[in-house]
Amino acid sequence: MNGSRAWIEKDFYKVLGVPETASAEEIKRAYRALARKHHPDRNPGDKAAEERMKDISEAYDVVVDPKRRAEYDQVRRLSASGFRGGGPGFGGGPGFGGGARFEGFPPDLGDLLGRMFGGGFGGGSSGGFGGAGPRRGPDIETSTGITFEDAVRGATVPVRLQRDAACSACAGSGDRSGTARTCPQCGGSGTAGDNQGGFSFLRACPACGGAGRVVADPCPRCRGGGVERRREEVRVRIPPGVADGARIRVRGRGGAARGGAPSGDLYVDVQVSPHPVFGRRGADLTVVVPITFAEAALGGEIRVPTLDGPVTLKIPGGTQGGRVLRVRGRGAPKQRGGAGDLLVTVQVAVPERLSKEAREALERFAEVQTDSPRARLGV
Ligand SMILES: [Zn+2]
Ligand SMILES: [Zn+2]
Structure with a gap:
């Protein structure tokens, strides 16, 4: 429990000089800058720099890993709400009964603590860190x-x-x-x-x-x-x-x-x-698929690509350009099981050239379809 308490009391964000809301990219940038400044190779024999580098690495290891960071944030929140590992408040606070809370905690908390208190950073034959x-x-x-x-x-x-x-x-x-x-x-x-x-x-x-x-x-x-x-x-x-x-x-x-x-x-x-066809948003994959005006207006079934080969997608009648349709389970696997979706953004393709017949059909369409799509704009 003493070990967990020490973990709670460390402010990894402060060590890295980033806000708690920092993005992974900001954290990486901050770490690289600090590592350049405090690296032992640059500060031979400087014990303070060694200690500082050790703190920086420890902080970075935790907050750069989304899972660990979430766990750390959780511990900090509990800590801020009056919980102190091993302290008198433990087990007594409202809504926080039971001394077994740490069991529900990070599966690798032991591993984390082990790395914090066991393995030194750097090492090497000539001294290493801290002893x-x-x-x-x-x-x-x-x-x-x-x-x-x-x-x-x-x-x-x-x-x-x-x-x-x-x-x-x-x-x-x-x-x-x-x-x-x-x-x-x-x-x-x-x-x-x-x-x-x-x-x-x-x-x-x-x-x-x-x-x-x-x-x-x-x-x-x-x-x-x-x-x-x-x-x-x-x-x-x-x-x-x-x-x-x-x-x-x-x-x-x-x-x-x-x-x-x-x-x-x-x-x-x-x-x-990057992929020439697909994009990615978390566990979801994205793709832009053109459809004809007729498919958009009348609806129908189209073939769309996925990473595992094409699938059939139903286009509802009256689909507007830019609408996003979802193909369930065709995204990337999620860490906790299952998979994301494929998000298909439909784009209404306008033919650049028309055959005589197609032109006549469209002209006929324009004659019979007299509702203006701009009516609600008052023009
Ligand atoms: Zn040898
Ligand atoms: Zn020995």
Whole structure:
């Protein structure tokens, strides 16, 4: 509960300097600007910048993910209405009985807290952040372009990147000849416990830096670090219905940690290319379909394209140009099941040339159809 409370008390929006109503795009822009300014590579040895970057990354991880952000906003709202995790108000407030509320909360709250209190940002052999938690490998960010169809249907795409991977000579052990021995201080666990107010933090063992082993004869290729820089192709699974600009997390495919600690995560920003025929609005697909004046006036059935091939759509008589008709379930899959719709905007097509017969028919039509469509404009 202490952990949840800490989460509530953090103002991720303030950390990123954006309003609570900020769009995903604004959040990304703010994050990039802050990351450029505070990145440890730019501020070597500056502890304050490290701490700040850690806060920024933590805040960004939560608010950039629509699901997590919704959960975070929910917790903040509850918090603002007098609820304090673990505090005296908990369980007592009106309309908020029962101590089991957190069970209904974010399914991955534990994961979130784990990342906040466990894995440090950055890591690396030379210090890492803050010293709290095992020295996980650094997270990596990259982006990939996918087709409109892949975004709707989901796909597995290869993403090329350069990352610190386990050393190919020693398989990441850092040890040339099997001379590594179990770290005497932590007995091989790589961690040191630290009990604070009933909440147990795990720190990296100071003797072995979290590796659990002490290398006596270092591997010459990686100088005992167990890590080497490599170009790799990671296959990233794109879930069906992914939105343009979505960020996908691939656990453990970030940078390898020195000394055998867990790898960081890979974050892939997805850019969806436009489609020549279809547009997209959330889970709904959109398409503009021309119909003839006769179809608009008389009604009828027309064929309209969907991503899965054409379907028949009924046009009601008297349909005006610009009207939007809905084909249920022909949109993109939704995250919580089901699918969006195809929104068909009809456009009344006017023939540019008329045959003699068609002209005569239209002239005859004009003679008999004398109601002015401009009558209500008073002209
Ligand atoms: Zn090696
Ligand atoms: Zn140790």
